[in-house]
Amino acid sequence: MAKITINGKIFDVDPELTVIQAAAQNGIEIPHFCWHPKLTVSGNCRMCLVEIEKMPKLAIACSTRVADGMIVKTESDRVIKARQAVMEFLLINHPLDCPICDEAGECKLQDYSYKYSVGYSRFDENKVHKPKRVRLGPNVMLDVERCIMCSRCIRFSDEIAKQPVLTFTQRGTHVVLTTFPDTQLDNKYSMNVIELCPVGALTSTDFRFASRVWEMSSTDSICVGCSRGCNTHVWVRKNEILRLTPRFNEAVNSYWMCDSGRLNTFRTVNSQERLHSPMIRKDGVLVDVGWDEAIARAVSDLKSFKKSEIAGIASAFATNEDNYVFQKVMKEVIGTKNVDYVQHVEDDAGDELLIRADKTPNSLGTRQVGVRPAEGGLDITGILKGIEEGSIRALYVLEDDIAEDPRFAAALPNLQLLIVHASVNSKTARFADIVLSCSTFAEKNGTMTNFAGRVQRLRPAVATLEQDRAKDGFAMSRWDKFASQNDRWGRSVKKDARPTWRVLTAIANALGAKLKCTTAEEVFKEIAEKLPPFKGMNYINLGSQGANANAAESVSKQKVTA
Amino acid sequence: MEKYILPDIPDLHSIAVYEANGGYKAFRKALGMKPEEVTDEVKKSGLRGRGGACFPTGLKWTFMPKQSAKPKYLCVNGDEAEPGTFKDRQILEFNPHLLIEGIVLAAYAMGITTSFVYVRGEYGKWVRMLERALADASSHGYVGDNILGSGFSTNIVVHKGAGAYICGEESSLMNSIEGGRGYPRVKPPFPAQSGLWGCPTTINNVESICNVPVIINNGAEWYAKIGAPKHPGPILVGVSGHVNKPGVYEMPTGLPLLEIIYKFAGGIPGDKRIKAVIPGGSSTMILRGEQLEGVCMDADSLKAAGSSVGTAGLIVMDEDTDLIQVITRISKFYYHESCGQCTPCREGTGWLWKILQRFERGEGRTEDIDLLMDIANNIEGNTICALGDAAAWPVQSMIRRFRDEFENRAKSLTMGSSTIAL
Ligand SMILES: Cc1cc2nc3c(=O)[nH]c(=O)nc-3n(C[C@H](O)[C@H](O)[C@H](O)COP(=O)(O)O)c2cc1C
Ligand code: SF4
Ligand code: SF4
Numbered sequence: 001m002a003k004i005t006i007n008g009k010i011f012d013v014d015p016e017l018t019v020i021q022a023a024a025q026n027g028i029e030i031p032h033f034c035w036h037p038k039l040t041v042s043g044n045c046r047m048c049l050v051e052i053e054k055m056p057k058l059a060i061a062c063s064t065r066v067a068d069g070m071i072v073k074t075e076s077d078r079v080i081k082a083r084q085a086v087m088e089f090l091l092i093n094h095p096l097d098c099p100i101c102d103e104a105g106e107c108k109l110q111d112y113s114y115k116y117s118v119g120y121s122r123f124d125e126n127k128v129h130k131p132k133r134v135r136l137g138p139n140v141m142l143d144v145e146r147c148i149m150c151s152r153c154i155r156f157s158d159e160i161a162k163q164p165v166l167t168f169t170q171r172g173t174h175v176v177l178t179t180f181p182d183t184q185l186d187n188k189y190s191m192n193v194i195e196l197c198p199v200g201a202l203t204s205t206d207f208r209f210a211s212r213v214w215e216m217s218s219t220d221s222i223c224v225g226c227s228r229g230c231n232t233h234v235w236v237r238k239n240e241i242l243r244l245t246p247r248f249n250e251a252v253n254s255y256w257m258c259d260s261g262r263l264n265t266f267r268t269v270n271s272q273e274r275l276h277s278p279m280i281r282k283d284g285v286l287v288d289v290g291w292d293e294a295i296a297r298a299v300s301d302l303k304s305f306k307k308s309e310i311a312g313i314a315s316a317f318a319t320n321e322d323n324y325v326f327q328k329v330m331k332e333v334i335g336t337k338n339v340d341y342v343q344h345v346e347d348d349a350g351d352e353l354l355i356r357a358d359k360t361p362n363s364l365g366t367r368q369v370g371v372r373p374a375e376g377g378l379d380i381t382g383i384l385k386g387i388e389e390g391s392i393r394a395l396y397v398l399e400d401d402i403a404e405d406p407r408f409a410a411a412l413p414n415l416q417l418l419i420v421h422a423s424v425n426s427k428t429a430r431f432a433d434i435v436l437s438c439s440t441f442a443e444k445n446g447t448m449t450n451f452a453g454r455v456q457r458l459r460p461a462v463a464t465l466e467q468d469r470a471k472d473g474f475a476m477s478r479w480d481k482f483a484s485q486n487d488r489w490g491r492s493v494k495k496d497a498r499p500t501w502r503v504l505t506a507i508a509n510a511l512g513a514k515l516k517c518t519t520a521e522e523v524f525k526e527i528a529e530k531l532p533p534f535k536g537m538n539y540i541n542l543g544s545q546g547a548n549a550n551a552a553e554s555v556s557k558q559k560v561t562a
Numbered sequence: 563m564e565k566y567i568l569p570d571i572p573d574l575h576s577i578a579v580y581e582a583n584g585g586y587k588a589f590r591k592a593l594g595m596k597p598e599e600v601t602d603e604v605k606k607s608g609l610r611g612r613g614g615a616c617f618p619t620g621l622k623w624t625f626m627p628k629q630s631a632k633p634k635y636l637c638v639n640g641d642e643a644e645p646g647t648f649k650d651r652q653i654l655e656f657n658p659h660l661l662i663e664g665i666v667l668a669a670y671a672m673g674i675t676t677s678f679v680y681v682r683g684e685y686g687k688w689v690r691m692l693e694r695a696l697a698d699a700s701s702h703g704y705v706g707d708n709i710l711g712s713g714f715s716t717n718i719v720v721h722k723g724a725g726a727y728i729c730g731e732e733s734s735l736m737n738s739i740e741g742g743r744g745y746p747r748v749k750p751p752f753p754a755q756s757g758l759w760g761c762p763t764t765i766n767n768v769e770s771i772c773n774v775p776v777i778i779n780n781g782a783e784w785y786a787k788i789g790a791p792k793h794p795g796p797i798l799v800g801v802s803g804h805v806n807k808p809g810v811y812e813m814p815t816g817l818p819l820l821e822i823i824y825k826f827a828g829g830i831p832g833d834k835r836i837k838a839v840i841p842g843g844s845s846t847m848i849l850r851g852e853q854l855e856g857v858c859m860d861a862d863s864l865k866a867a868g869s870s871v872g873t874a875g876l877i878v879m880d881e882d883t884d885l886i887q888v889i890t891r892i893s894k895f896y897y898h899e900s901c902g903q904c905t906p907c908r909e910g911t912g913w914l915w916k917i918l919q920r921f922e923r924g925e926g927r928t929e930d931i932d933l934l935m936d937i938a939n940n941i942e943g944n945t946i947c948a949l950g951d952a953a954a955w956p957v958q959s960m961i962r963r964f965r966d967e968f969e970n971r972a973k974s975l976t977m978g979s980s981t982i983a984l
Contacts, residue, residue: 085940
């Protein structure tokens with residue numbers, strides 16, 4: 001341990017740390033642009049200059065190792081003057097784009113200008129002009145004028161994404177970030193450079209000019225694109241998701257997420273194909289009905305089958321709460337033993353950074369909450385065979401488009417009854433007799449367990465018909481707070497969808513059960529009480545970072561076939 | 563005075579002439595010494611680097627680890643891009659074998675496996691001259707495997723730069739040799755810990771290395787007595803500007819600048835008054851003509867006068883010189899050569915130049931003078947490499963010593979442009 005003094009306070013720190021790390025660990029922020037905890041040190045922005053006793057010059061905190069007895073000042077007059085100078089230098093050639101810049105509102109340069117700059121400019125010359133619209137790759141645009149040459153994007157591409165295609169060319173103020181000839185920034189993680197970029201130089205081709213940052217609410221959630229479960233912020237304006245960005249969680253995804261998860265997973269939420277309400281088949285066609293009618297129909301239809309003729313397929317796309325209630329209702333209320341789920345593993349689709357071959361966000365959790373055939377029941381292969389052979393006549397499917405598999409697509413017409421929970425007009429829904437429109441991952445509370453046993457929370461970011469952003473404690477944007485129903489910012493479309501576990505509870509109770517949970521949180525409480533992997537967990541202590549499922553129990557011994 | 567680095571011997575660049583005049587004798591002598599003894603001798607000689615910073619050469623060599631699992635490298639800096647500096651070029655042309663002998667000696671002292679001589683890209687002709695000399699030295703068995711049957715092997719590679727002043731900065735030079743962008747590295751780690759390809763490396767200027775055979779031949783004690791005691795040895799001074807005989811002159815350190823200007827370089831054309839002198843290449847602080855009495859070409863004397871030896875590139879300016887034009891041109895150079903890596907230098911150099919251009923056009927304002935000073939102060943000491951300082955010092959010293967020149971320019975604006983709308 002090294003004893004160092006920062007701004008008069010003494011700290012014991014690991015001697016391997018740099019001053020910026022030691023300060024950060026002790027809650028002292030040393031402003032910086034180019035330094036990033038996960039990238040090598042480049043030392044170029046000079047924003048983190050600090051005064052260290054016995055050193056004649058100011059030193060950069062990002063590359064200076066702590067030493068026993070070191071005395072650091074981060075707020076002395078010399079430091080403040082140097083910092084103001086760096087801010088002034090950075091701003092002299094920076095375009096005054098803030099009013100049209102995507103980054104405004106979450107820009108380090110803008111924030112630091114308020115915090116560390118003097119507030120006026122002594123620069124009375126012409127600014128340097130550079131290209132404003134350069135496509136670095138399919139998902140990333142560059143505005144060279146805004147670039148402060150911190151090299152974070154270059155280091156990310158070299159060191160983390162392992163696609164070394166970015167470089168600077170030219171010298172001095174003419175330095176231009178560019179891709180090497182005949183290359184483009186098109187790795188699977190390319191969009192992380194957008195958040196890494198401390199300014200608005202790198203923007204998302206998808207999100208560009210879509211919204212000011214403060215017009216959106218940001219909700220902590222997780223990505224449902226694969227079994228990694230990268231932590232995310234879900235950004236919503238007018239009840240519509242405009243973008244997902246990665247949220248730091250060292251145990252899961254560090255600072256990163258993949259482009260596919262970021263761009264594709266929220267499309268279903270906003271999709272034109274979303275169901276407006278529950279539907280039942282009348283005279284051969286699916287028609288919109290109210291919830292009461294749909295539930296009553298499901299109850300009466302289910303009653304007309306023998307228990308052994310019914311099967312249930314849970315979903316690794318659904319939450320632990322959904323799957324838990326599902327297997328309980330199927331086994332204990334409806335009384336079938338035939339319960340399983342479908343795996344979606346794409347061989348060779350995984351990589352060493354984040355992306356997993358298992359394309360569902362919750363397969364481990366699905367098993368942990370008890371989705372498996374009861375003693376003597378059919379597993380997924382058996383269920384499929386049963387449908388094909390006619391022994392299974394009623395099928396209850398949670399949020400999984402099983403008809404994407406041609407074997408299921410061919411078998412489903414054999415069924416007498418198909419009940420489906422779906423959020424969009426899926427292939428499976430088109431075969432269904434009853435479709436229960438369900439809330440997506442972005443519209444409900446719940447938990448999912450990632451491949452490594454990390455139990456993590458989903459939170460509603462988009463409101464459904466029955467929800468109210470303010471009353472239900474949603475994250476609120478400026479428009480959510482201040483727009484009125486009479487102006488266009490206050491108007492938004494809400495879908496008539498409900499969380500699966502709640503619809504299941506209603507059906508079960510109509511069938512005579514006495515399930516009491518009225519919130520996802522209560523369901524999770526029951527899970528935590530009953531199932532060892534979840535022991536001791538609750539929504540509060542899962543917090544924003546989740547918790548590891550109790551290790552010994554985390555991997556179900558159950559072998560699952562698809 | 564006798565000359566050691568550039569003696570007046572015709573055809574000394576040919577290996578036969580070099581050998582006939584005692585060439586490679588120092589190296590034969592060194593083979594009878596332990597490597598540490600060679601380093602010790604250089605240390606005792608008091609030799610200080612001729613590349614700009616006057617750093618003690620022997621001391622620098624001791625930073626190299628004795629034992630190293632990785633290969634050790636020497637980089638010989640012949641980038642020579644500081645305006646007013648053209649001395650290393652003379653060595654490459656007239657005495658390349660002295661450089662080669664010096665390199666082999668340094669390699670022997672530090673256990674170097676490969677040395678890289680980095681020559682500025684514009685020196686195409688001199689690169690070829692050095693390569694020719696190197697081929698001769700190799701064929702005569704002074705470079706390569708098992709040199710002179712001693713069991714000691716070392717190689718020399720000539721590397722041509724691509725036209726960037728910044729690649730003369732030692733860590734940028736290493737990046738350039740590695741094939742990377744000419745960006746200076748953040749120090750520490752210092753080159754002796756982690757230099758070329760992460761291996762222990764020493765960087766020395768061409769002229770510094772050329773002093774080594776002289777030291778080994780004649781002994782450290784003898785050497786230490788030449789010139790200024792704390793900065794001894796022969797030194798190549800490149801004199802340019804308003805002098806009758808510009809050129810590179812070898813002399814002992816510590817000679818008065820006025821003696822150099824009037825005796826060596828033949829005085830000022832038309833016997834004009836000296837207005838200003840830049841003593842050691844464009845980055846060193848400018849001195850007023852009246853201030854030169856007693857100022858000598860060595861580290862202490864120039865420091866006391868408020869400047870430095872730098873590369874001993876003495877630039878002389880007569881009374882008719884427009885110093886605003888001079889400083890604008892110097893600033894343009896540093897602006898143009900800033901690698902752009904770190905904020906104060908990248909942005910500050912351009913800003914300085916833009917303001918100075920206004921002064922040159924007669925559009926400078928009195929308050930701009932303090933602004934220039936403040937910008938220079940904000941660059942100085944706050945950057946990754948010393949190019950930032952090199953850009954700041956000329957501006958600072960010009961304002962400090964010739965503020966009147968700026969004020970006159972600024973004033974002429976105020977007086978002459980009564981129509982400026984406020
Ligand atoms: C911007 C910059 C340019 C430099 N250019 C040269 C050069 O052209 N030649 C040189 O020998 N040293 C140059 N130097 C100094 C080198 O970094 C280094 O200090 C020197 O080569 C060490 O040699 P010495 O110890 O023998 O003087 C430069 C330094 C800076 C900051
Ligand atoms: S584009 Fe952004 S991240 Fe990349 S160097 Fe420029 S400022 Fe830094
Ligand atoms: S001081 Fe100038 S030349 Fe040196 S690293 Fe910084 S920007 Fe580059």
